[in-house]
Amino acid sequence: MYNFSPSTLAYLTQAGWEVGRKEWTIKYRAFLSGEGYDWFPAVADFLAEFGDLLIRFKREDGSSDTIDLDACNASSGFDSRWVTEDYTRRIGQTKFCAIGQAYSNHMLLFMDEAGRVYGGFDDFLCFIGNSGAEAIEVISSNQRERIKEIPE
Template sequence: MAVFSAETRALLKQSGWSEDRCVDTSEYEKSLQSEGYSLYEVVLDFLKRFGGLLVVYPHHRVKDEKDQFYINPTVAVVDIDSGWVEKYSERIGVPLCLIGQAFSYHMTLMMDSNGGVYAGYDDTLIRIGNSGSDAIEALCSGRDMPEVP
C-alpha cells in the first residue's frame, strides 16, 4: 500500500485513482517492447496501479499555476526520442524504462529496475523518487529533486 499525504491522495482521487486500481498494461507493454525498452516487474506493477492517470497539481514555483504529469508510456514513446533515454541510462549506469511525462510534458519520466524514478529533458536529468509512489508524492508536493551529475 502506498503512503501518500492527504493532499497527494486527494489529487490522485481527482484523477480517477483508488487504492484497488488495477489496469490492463498490455498496450503499454506492446508500445515499450516495440521501442526496445526493458520491462521490469516493478514498472509493470507501477503501471497497473497508476497507468493512464493524468494528475494536475499545484506548480511548486509559480503560485496560482498548475502543473501535471501523465503516466502513459504509449503516448510518451511517440513524443520521446529513445536516444535520450539511452543517454540517461548510461549516465546512471542502469537501463531505464519509459513510464510517462511530467512537468506539463516537458520532461520524460523513466523508472529503473529498482523502482527509482527519473525525469529528463535534453541534458537535464533529475531523480524524482526512490519508488513510483515516492515520485508521485515528490511531484504533487513540490519536494526538491536532486539533479543527476
C-alpha cells in the same frame, strides 16, 4: 500501503485512482518494447496501478501542472535513445522504461528495475524518487529539494 499527503491523495482521487486499481498493461508492454525499452516487474506493477492517470496538481505559485502516466504517449513524444544511451551511461544502469511525463509533458519519467524513478529532458537528468508512488508525491507536492540533478 502508500504514504501520500492529503493533497496528493486528493489529486490522485480526482484523476480516478483508488487503492487496488488494476489496468491492463499489454498495450504498454507492446508499445514500449517496440520503442526499445526494457519491460520488468516494477514497471508492470506501477503501470497496472497508476497507468493512464492524468494527475493535475497545483504548483507553488498557484498555477496548475500535470503528471501524465500514459507511458505510450510519453514515449512517443521523446527520443528513446536519450534514455537507452545517454541517460543509462550517466546513471550507470542499463535497464529503463518510460512510465509517463511531468511538468506539462516537458519531462519524461522513467523507471529502473528496482522501481526508482528518474526524469529527463534533453541534457537535463534527475533522480526523483525510490518508487513510482514517491515520485508522484515529490512532484505533486512541490518537493523540489528532493529532486537531485545528475550531472553529465
